[in-house]
Amino acid sequence: MQVGGAEVAAPVSRAALEDRLRGIQSITDTAMSRLDDRELLAELLERTRAVLQADTAAVLLLDFTSGHLVATAAAGLEDEVRQGVRIPVGRGFAGRIAAEHRPVILDRVDHSTVLNPILLAKGIRALMGVPLVSGGKVIGVLHVGSLTQRQFTTEELELLQLAGDRAASALGSLMANEDRIAAAGLQRSLLPSALPATAAAEMAVRYVPGNGKVGGDWYDVFTLPSGQLGVVIGDVVGSGLAAAVIMGRMRSALRAYALETAEPEQVLSRLDRKMQHFEPGAMATVLYAVFDAGLEHVSICSAGHYPPVVASPERSAELAEIPPGMLIGAIGSARRRTVTIDVTPGTLFCFYTDGLIERRGELIDDGLSRLCAVVTAEPPETGCAAVMGAMVGSEVASDDIALLMVRRRPAGPQR
Amino acid sequence: MTAGHDQLRWEGQRAVFAMPPEVDITNADQIRQGLRAAAGLGAPVLIIDMSATNFCDSSGVQAIVDAYNQVHARNQGAATRTALRLVATTVRRILTLVGVDQLMPVYSTLEAALADPAGPFGENTASEDRPAE
DSSP states (O other), X not given: OBSSOOOSOOSSOHHHHHHHHXXXXXXXXXXXXXXXXXXXXXXXXXXXXXXXXXXXXXXXXXXXXXXXXXXXXXXXXXXXXXXXXXXXXXXXXXXHHHHHTSOEEESOOSTTTOOOHHHHHHTOOEEEEEEEEETTEEEEEEEEEESXXXXXXXXXXXXXXXXXXXXXXXXXXXXXXXXXXXXXHHHXXXXXXXOOOOSSEEEEEEXXXXXXXXXXXXXXXEEXXXXXXXXXXXXXXXXXXXXXXXXXXXXXXXXXXXXXXXXXXXXXXXXXXXXXXXXXXXXXXXXXXXXOTTSSEEEEEEESOOOOEEEOSSSOOEEOOOOOOOOBTSSTTOOOXXXXXXXXXXXXXXXXXXXXXXXXXXXXXXXXXXXXXXXXXXXXXXXXXHHHHHHTTTOOOSSOEEEXXXXXXXXXXXX | OHHHHHHEEEETTEEEEEOOSEESXXXXXXXXXXXXXXHTTOOSEEEEEETTOXXXXXXXXXXXXXXXXXXXXXXXXXXXXXXXXXXXSTTHHHHHHTTGGGTSXXXXXXXXXXXXXXXXXXXXXXXXXXXXX
């Protein structure tokens, strides 16, 4: 087994190589931009196989959640895809290419060099593969094989790398785009379509996905069988589809625990335990508040999330005094504490995520002060508009922003 | 990972890991790896120095918590334990908010973090700079 340095002279002339190069280039420029990923890969493999006069060609893409390479498209090796071949990164021929981030040429194909039984069963004698790299990260592996004994040359390897690079950039942007669309769709589907109607509460919400990368911000509002009103706001660390998926799981789990116990710290502790067991490594800040049916009191527990801003007709806005708590997913058994606050008629709670207040080059306290300066005990709908106007204005948010206001209906005839 | 070598230095028996001015999703992976390497050294005291850091988002917090968990796991059954300390000024508020100050003492200056003696088993001693519970 060797990499590159084949001793055999290049079997084709420079002119022939340039011909091949044109062949490879033709794969991408015009056709690729209009194809979906499946068509793009099929086209790429056919062209690559033809240009390199190889018998098989295959693309395995990295499944980031499992760390496996998954056979996604193949020419002359279709069983790989049909049987859903998965290769752990670091093992076997393709796994090594992905792990070491470099091309590999195999002139001996047997159990010691490949993991995938289909390659052996097919009778492949020589293999050459390159990593697909997009944005500095390996997103997959492209390889070609020969059914007859053959020494792939460095020139041929360069051609394959060229095809791989072009495929990777097309695939990378395609996958990022699909990821973004999926994440945005998932996020939309998980946010409440309407806020629950209750006699005592007025509510309004704003949600602005971050520019380019969707994160894992979410909010949730629900009534409990007891008539209590549950309010959740949270932010999963990370962005993209992975964060949106975690967010969806946390939202469901939290709703389930909210039915089991009315104690916010209990709900968050159970959520924490669940996350650490089933989603190790994931972290999030979450705040859970339970208002009683008449909105006379609220019990709040925060897992590393910003405290709400509270404003009442009598008092100007200030941050609720809530003990900071360890964020979800961090350590084994974090101590959590719930604080109960009296809520007078007309009092407004403003819940938000960090995108609203964090600006580079500014102290967090300054962002919080700016927020407190603009929150008043006005009706939530106008309150949300005022806060977004003052805090965001015409800036394009780089991070997700979630803003949720809950006001206890003022006493008296006014609506 | 070269990041670990560039960012880590020794002050006697104490390892000091210097965090960059901004910690966010673009460099958090690299920092996590550097911190992991530092956490594995078995130094009696490991100081995460964020005195030059003026922005730290949640991915940075994740890297610090990861270092805590590394040290915590390594300390189990070890003869000499590593005491983790953190120095933060601008980003102190956010670290407190997410509970990092419950995992390790936080100091306002590197001098204060260095001056605090480590216990015989490498544990942190009480520090006046440590926020009251």
